[in-house]
Amino acid sequence: MRESASYPVPAIDWRRWLMGLLALAGVGVSGYLTWAHLANQSVACGQSHDCDIVQQSVYSEIGGIPVALLGLVAYVALLVLVLLKGRVPEELDVYVPLAVFGISLMGVLYSAYLTYLELYVIYAICRWCVSSAIIITAIFLLSLLDLRAGADPS
Amino acid sequence: MTTRQKKRRRPRQQQGISTSQILIVVGVAVLAIGLLVILNSRPQSAAVSSLAYETGVTPEGEPYKGSPDAPLQLVEYSDFLCGHCGNFADTLNALGPDYIETGKLQVIYRNFAFLAPESVQAAQAAECALDQGADKFWQYHDLLFANRGTGMGAYSKPKLKAYAQQIGLDTTTFDACLDSGAKAGEVQADLDEGKSQGVEATPTWFLNGQIIRGALPESDLRQLFDSLLSQGS
Numbered sequence: 318m319r320e321s322a323s324y325p326v327p328a329i330d331w332r333r334w335l336m337g338l339l340a341l342a343g344v345g346v347s348g349y350l351t352w353a354h355l356a357n358q359s360v361a362c363g364q365s366h367d368c369d370i371v372q373q374s375v376y377s378e379i380g381g382i383p384v385a386l387l388g389l390v391a392y393v394a395l396l397v398l399v400l401l402k403g404r405v406p407e408e409l410d411v412y413v414p415l416a417v418f419g420i421s422l423m424g425v426l427y428s429a430y431l432t433y434l435e436l437y438v439i440y441a442i443c444r445w446c447v448s449s450a451i452i453i454t455a456i457f458l459l460s461l462l463d464l465r466a467g468a469d470p471s
Numbered sequence: 472m473t474t475r476q477k478k479r480r481r482p483r484q485q486q487g488i489s490t491s492q493i494l495i496v497v498g499v500a501v502l503a504i505g506l507l508v509i510l511n512s513r514p515q516s517a518a519v520s521s522l523a524y525e526t527g528v529t530p531e532g533e534p535y536k537g538s539p540d541a542p543l544q545l546v547e548y549s550d551f552l553c554g555h556c557g558n559f560a561d562t563l564n565a566l567g568p569d570y571i572e573t574g575k576l577q578v579i580y581r582n583f584a585f586l587a588p589e590s591v592q593a594a595q596a597a598e599c600a601l602d603q604g605a606d607k608f609w610q611y612h613d614l615l616f617a618n619r620g621t622g623m624g625a626y627s628k629p630k631l632k633a634y635a636q637q638i639g640l641d642t643t644t645f646d647a648c649l650d651s652g653a654k655a656g657e658v659q660a661d662l663d664e665g666k667s668q669g670v671e672a673t674p675t676w677f678l679n680g681q682i683i684r685g686a687l688p689e690s691d692l693r694q695l696f697d698s699l700l701s702q703g704s
Binding site: 356357358359366367369370372373374376377379380384387411412414415418419422423426427430441464467 | 488492493496497499500501503504507508510511512552553554555585586587619672684685686
């Protein structure tokens, strides 16, 4: 009795769907920024050119790889992991929330660094990058709930 | 399976992730991002290079480098805030010994300051540097691109004045030129001229009159130059 009271079966479906939708939105945002960067296209930013300033700054690439492309890879990985949940052998399935947590944590940390750069170094705010920061933070928070539901009680 | 057995299984299913595993993931994530941040915050080279090529001003008042008799003429519309323009300028500098210094290529710079107010300010400052000589313009040009995106207001007036001092410009004249906004008209005229020629973004360049949009990598540019040179243009 005590066991079932301590570990209620979590209703994780809504979280999975929400994380999937957020990851999909992240793929859209980072995919657009990657395309704009690689094709040297101007980023839609209303009347402002801030997005282009951020996208074309020296901080928009690491060793020649666009930061937006790294984001795209991370969001695709998150999307695949969310879709895989419940579809892989149990011994692997249990680690899916941990992988989602790890990737989204990296995303949150790097987004925080990028936001700092935008505010205090580049001196321009890219609303697409802010959108991505919000999306990855939301995925990270949801992953915490997932992790809590699947954590070792000992 | 009995009810008792089912109750036993549930906790075991949930025993997959331990606190130590979570801590390991957190550690790896922090290390990975720390490494990315270190790689990303590379120091900018702000060294002032001496120029090894001919410089001057066209009859229209635009700065150039390379021989006016060169078979290849590249007119570049550029914004000092634009990262791709900086990369393109670096590429042209890398090709300098083979094409500019050998009299095969002349590069003419025109401002297309459209990204932000600081673009306009930097363009005006470059025009003020040009007043003190075409060689000074190109040194200032290289220094501006080397410092793009390196700090809050990379092209703020104090910084633009500091760059001028760094390359040995007459700072009194330069500061007066920048503060008075004397070059506002010229920078605006360059922008209008670019727009009238179909320039919409930067870098856009005209190679022997043919419009090309965006920066090209060094190998592609070399190939393009060589193919035009072999055609005897």
